[in-house]
Amino acid sequence: MTLISIEDLSVRYGAKTVLRHVGLSVEPGEIVTIVGPNGSGKTSLFRAIIGATEPAAGQIKIKPGIRIGYVPQRLHVDPTLPITVERFMRLAGRVRRQDCATALDAAGVPDLLKRQMSQLSVGQFQRVLLARALINRPEILLLDEATQGLDQPGSAAFYRQIETVRAETGCAVLMISHELHVVMSASDRVVCLNGHVCCEGTPAVVASAPEYRALFGSGTGGALALYRHDHDHDHMHGNEAAE
Amino acid sequence: MLDDFMTRATLAGVGVAFAAAPLGCFVVWRRMAYFGDATAHAAMLGVALSLAMQISIAVGTVMVALAMAVSVNLLTWRGYAMDTVLGVLAHSALAFGLVAVSFLSGIRIDLMAYLFGDILAVSRADLLVIWGGAALVVALIASRWSALLTATLNEELAYAGGLDPRREQVILTLCMAVTVAVAIKVVGVLLIAAMLIIPAAAARNLARTPEAMAMIAAAIGGASAAAGLRAAYVFDAPAGPSIVCVAALLFAALGLVSWRNHRGT
Numbered sequence: 001m002t003l004i005s006i007e008d009l010s011v012r013y014g015a016k017t018v019l020r021h022v023g024l025s026v027e028p029g030e031i032v033t034i035v036g037p038n039g040s041g042k043t044s045l046f047r048a049i050i051g052a053t054e055p056a057a058g059q060i061k062i063k064p065g066i067r068i069g070y071v072p073q074r075l076h077v078d079p080t081l082p083i084t085v086e087r088f089m090r091l092a093g094r095v096r097r098q099d100c101a102t103a104l105d106a107a108g109v110p111d112l113l114k115r116q117m118s119q120l121s122v123g124q125f126q127r128v129l130l131a132r133a134l135i136n137r138p139e140i141l142l143l144d145e146a147t148q149g150l151d152q153p154g155s156a157a158f159y160r161q162i163e164t165v166r167a168e169t170g171c172a173v174l175m176i177s178h179e180l181h182v183v184m185s186a187s188d189r190v191v192c193l194n195g196h197v198c199c200e201g202t203p204a205v206v207a208s209a210p211e212y213r214a215l216f217g218s219g220t221g222g223a224l225a226l227y228r229h230d231h232d233h234d235h236m237h238g239n240e241a242a243e
Numbered sequence: 244m245l246d247d248f249m250t251r252a253t254l255a256g257v258g259v260a261f262a263a264a265p266l267g268c269f270v271v272w273r274r275m276a277y278f279g280d281a282t283a284h285a286a287m288l289g290v291a292l293s294l295a296m297q298i299s300i301a302v303g304t305v306m307v308a309l310a311m312a313v314s315v316n317l318l319t320w321r322g323y324a325m326d327t328v329l330g331v332l333a334h335s336a337l338a339f340g341l342v343a344v345s346f347l348s349g350i351r352i353d354l355m356a357y358l359f360g361d362i363l364a365v366s367r368a369d370l371l372v373i374w375g376g377a378a379l380v381v382a383l384i385a386s387r388w389s390a391l392l393t394a395t396l397n398e399e400l401a402y403a404g405g406l407d408p409r410r411e412q413v414i415l416t417l418c419m420a421v422t423v424a425v426a427i428k429v430v431g432v433l434l435i436a437a438m439l440i441i442p443a444a445a446a447r448n449l450a451r452t453p454e455a456m457a458m459i460a461a462a463i464g465g466a467s468a469a470a471g472l473r474a475a476y477v478f479d480a481p482a483g484p485s486i487v488c489v490a491a492l493l494f495a496a497l498g499l500v501s502w503r504n505h506r507g508t
Binding site: 077 | 271272273274321324371389393395396398399400402403404447450451452453454455456
């Protein structure tokens with residue numbers, strides 16, 4: 001059964017339309033990556049899926065009773081808030097300590113239970129977020145730019161971890177990323193977003209699609225290509241400004 | 244036992260400290276300190292309206308504090324900056340309250356009692372209101388503890404977990420209104436924010452978990468109330484400000500100890 005199915009979704013903030021007629025579906029066990037430049041509506045799409053933003057039009061159907069594991073883009077723990085990793089993980093609901101340890105293992109960071117969240121490195125922090133998302137044995141993981149702040153080897157390792165998790169638990173993964181070169185190889189399907197779905201398909205198909213090249217350039221330099229497109233992409237943006 | 248005014252005063256102070264501790268932690272974590280201040284200032288208008296309409300001061304202040312919170316939310320949604328909105332509303336409400344009180348002829352009002360509290364005049368009925376309100380606040384926060392913490396940590400995390408952060412915000416706002424209403428007699432509108440923030444901030448140095456921080460804050464607040472009252476009696480000082488002074492000294496002492504420990508090790 002399809003886990004998430006989105007039809008004709010539009011999202012507006014005031015007069016600004018950030019998403020137009022977006023369609024997307026995620027099947028059990030598949031890894032789908034959403035790529036797109038800044039301001040392309042990636043995060044708005046996620047917010048709509050988790051119910052943080054009301055759609056202006058369209059439908060989001062989510063499998064009833066689905067368990068979602070959510071890894072936010074960044075989570076700022078205020079320095080005034082003392083909280084251990086264990087306590088943080090047990091916020092997810094009725095969770096046993098054993099499950100916390102297992103989830104930390106699966107996320108590749110055992111032995112952090114007693115540490116203060118504020119004392120973790122960026123990499124450890126992201127993996128604790130991943131562990132927290134895994135703790136209720138999710139059917140789908142949602143990752144919003146989960147590797148922000150990690151260096152390239154760090155984020156490559158993080159995505160390998162995601163693949164391992166998928167292989168072991170069979171959960172589907174829907175993620176947002178701008179690190180195309182790293183993500184592409186791990187994804188079953190890539191959706192290129194820029195206010196609407198520009199193109200989608202297997203990584204190879206998307207990488208050679210003209211719409212994708214218009215957005216990200218033809219280079220395979222990944223991050224470099226992204227920076228380049230920030231300066232030269234006109235694709236769709238003229239349209240948006242007109243609204 | 245309740246015949247002694249010092250006993251009643253101590254019980255009142257400790258009651259307020261218990262309600263203020265867990266709420267104060269959220270005020271500190273969510274950086275709502277100015278919001279607490281604003282709600283407290285608005286309570287002055289509540290006092291004036293209560294006296295004019297001859298209703299209970301607790302009821303009047305809760306109503307005005309809630310109206311204040313709703314206005315703050317509506318105005319910030321319309322795009323005003325939070326601190327501007329709070330500054331406008333808090334001080335307007337305080338000013339209107341003070342002016343309104345001056346128009347109330349026939350009733351002799353000791354303004355100082357509402358600005359700085361009148362804890363030594365706490366009656367048995369006041370005690371009932373204070374402990375009833377404190378119990379309500381503690382029960383509300385305890386029952387929603389995990390949800391409140393999750394919403395405080397990250398809005399999206401809360402939504403993904405099936406919670407509505409706006410609902411948690413409303414609960415905190417409600418607790419704030421009730422706490423202000425019960426604290427007004429004890430420390431007055433100008434010092435309520437101190438009872439929220441100082442014990443929680445002092446407890447931060449000792450706590451490793453959010454729960455521990457709330458409990459230590461309650462202990463610090465309770466101790467401040469008891470010791471502050473004692474000091475006020477001994478030195479013949481105003482009671483409400485004395486309580487806040489003791490809390491501030493505890494904050495400084497704990498901060499110093501934690502600073503030395505961090506440096507020493």
